[in-house]
Amino acid sequence: IAGITQAPTSQILAAGRRMTLRCTQDMRHNAMYWYRQDLGLGLRLIHYSNTAGTTGKGEVPDGYSVSRANTDDFPLTLASAVPSQTSVYFCASSDHAGGADTQYFGPGTRLTVL
Amino acid sequence: GQNIDQPTEMTATEGAIVQINCTYQTSGFNGLFWYQQHAGEAPTFLSYNVLDGLEEKGRFSSFLSRSKGYSYLLLKELQMKDSASYLCAVSSNDYKLSFGAGTTVTVRA
Numbered sequence: 247i248a249g250i251t252q253a254p255t256s257q258i259l260a261a262g263r264r265m266t267l268r269c270t271q272d273m274r275h276n277a278m279y280w281y282r283q284d285l286g287l288g289l290r291l292i293h294y295s296n297t298a299g300t301t302g303k304g305e306v307p308d309g310y311s312v313s314r315a316n317t318d319d320f321p322l323t324l325a326s327a328v329p330s331q332t333s334v335y336f337c338a339s340s341d342h343a344g345g346a347d348t349q350y351f352g353p354g355t356r357l358t359v360l
Numbered sequence: 361g362q363n364i365d366q367p368t369e370m371t372a373t374e375g376a377i378v379q380i381n382c383t384y385q386t387s388g389f390n391g392l393f394w395y396q397q398h399a400g401e402a403p404t405f406l407s408y409n410v411l412d413g414l415e416e417k418g419r420f421s422s423f424l425s426r427s428k429g430y431s432y433l434l435l436k437e438l439q440m441k442d443s444a445s446y447l448c449a450v451s452s453n454d455y456k457l458s459f460g461a462g463t464t465v466t467v468r469a
Contacts, residue, residue: 277455288447288461289403304456336402340455346391346410347455351402 248272250352252337258358259327267322267355269337277342278320279349280304280312282333289336295320296342327359362386362458366448371466372438380433380463382448390451394422394433397445397462406446407433435465443467 253268271278280292281304291304295314309331311323320339324331337352363385372378384392391410395403409415409424409431421434435442445462452458 279456286461289449289457289459291456291458294456305458342455346393346408347451348393348405348408349457350405353402 250337250339250350252335252352252355254355255353256356256358258360259324261328261359262326265324265327265357267324267335267337267357269320269322269352270318271320271337271339271352272318273339273341273350274317275339275341275350276317277340277347278314279338279340280310280320280322281336281338282306282331283336283354284333292322292335327357329359331357332359333357362450362452364448364450364458364460366446366460366463368461369464369466371468374438374440374467374469376438378435378438378465380435380446380448380465382431382433382460384429384431384448384450384460386429386450386452386458388453389426390453390455392422392424392431393449393451393457394420394431395447395449397447399444403447438467440467440469 250271279294281289293312295301335355338349340349366382394406397403407422414423419436447462448460449457
């Protein structure tokens with residue numbers, strides 16, 4: 247069982263380019279999340295999806311979009327990348343069945359926008 | 361919104377005990393999580409508290425006081441592999457997590 251996979255592992259991108267970060271989980275979790283992690287700021291929620299077909303905005307959604315066509319996949323798109331989007335991006339998922347609802351994280355994508 | 365505070369850095373000696381404090385202010389509360397994150401890796405789940413009191417899991421324990429908006433993570437018998445960042449995260453009523461900036465623990469021989 248792979249858990250959560252993310253691709254690419256790292257990417258250097260020119261400003262203004264479009265980029266999609268991929269995230270796939272095989273745990274049949276209902277909810278999925280995208281975070282960015284910056285030094286000194288901790289993990290901040292970008293977008294989330296409570297179930298396939300629905301999405302919502304997190305704390306820092308501007309410049310990003312997501313879709314949730316099925317349970318397993320939750321891609322994050324930067325329509326026109328800017329240097330301030332240089333960060334490490336983590337995808338996570340949770341069962342969302344009540345109780346602790348622990349989130350499990352993918353290995354991350356390190357993105358540099360020049 | 362959520363306001364979560366934890367110390368930036370802590371240093372301790374191998375075999376010792378370290379306590380990482382976390383204070384929070386929240387508009388809704390559905391539990392508090394602690395995650396461990398080694399450099400360059402993903403956060404991994406350590407513990408969850410939703411009721412007041414101490415939860416013990418081997419060398420790691422986590423405590424919660426909801427009335428004080430306070431939690432701590434206790435690491436006992438420190439090992440070199442415990443050198444990592446420890447993230448405090450509060451779950452709100454809609455199950456979304458808000459994270460503190462993390463505490464970097466360095467274990468020295």
